[in-house]
Amino acid sequence: MLWELFLEPSNLIFSISLSLMLLFGLIECLLLLIGSSSQGLMEQFVPDQLHEIQGVEADLEGSNLFLTFLDWLYLGRIPMLVWLVIFLTVYSLTGFITQIIFFNFTQFYLPLWLIAPACLIACMPLVRLSAAIISRILPKDETTAIYSEALIGRTALIILGEAKQDYPAQAKVKDQFGQIHYILVEPEIDTTFSLGQEVILTQQTKNGFKAITHSI
Structure with missing residues (x-):
């Protein structure tokens, strides 16, 4: 059968x-x-x-x-x-x-x-x-835990949306261990971060990070 x-x-x-x-x-x-x-x-x-x-x-x-x-x-x-x-x-x-x-x-x-x-x-x-x-x-993958503050000073890339003050966008940043973190980023001053733009994280907020424009 x-x-x-x-x-x-x-x-x-x-x-x-x-x-x-x-x-x-x-x-x-x-x-x-x-x-x-x-x-x-x-x-x-x-x-x-x-x-x-x-x-x-x-x-x-x-x-x-x-x-x-x-x-x-x-x-x-x-x-x-x-x-x-x-x-x-x-x-x-x-x-x-x-x-x-x-x-x-x-x-x-x-x-x-x-x-x-x-x-x-x-x-x-x-x-x-x-x-x-x-x-x-299933057991979770072992990762190297870091404090969020350790990302301050690192360069992040805007990957989704447009960031303005009080209107964060999604970005990704690599920590000292080479791991990728996905975070929310908004400008520290009255400016706009566009998709694909690199920014520097300056301080942590309740929901993510503030950042400034990356200087070349």
Whole structure:
């Protein structure tokens, strides 16, 4: 019964998803045995803008809705390979279970063109829930903690929005350990910081930092 369900043409996309999940798991196990991992390669597929959005707790005007949706799915909050395995597993099981229930009532399966997109939409909340649970279980990456004051005097780059006094924009800055931090920056004097402009952090505020124009 299960094998027939797996080979049923109407379930092709779910069979492929489940097979890919098992394949990715096998490849990762083999790489771990030789002291390597696919994690670095997989993370290249996560948009940099997604990390930038996650790096700022405040709501930023003009945030991309698609990136917000990916963030809602916890993409980028857990290792990409783990998220992919969760998605493939949840999607395939959602499809198989739906087909089994429908077959028990009608004695035939839903067509692939209908069931595939329907299950893709239906499984998204379960993918998010599973990823959220896994994110609490997985150990966090070890980082070199620094005090925010240590960033004062460093050069930051405006990466989202336009900064004015009392209207900060998002910027990124590299600390002494080479780690990137995403912060909110506003001018110390009555001026404007534009997208792509480099500024020097001068003092910390309640929500971020004040800065002055970077002198070349």
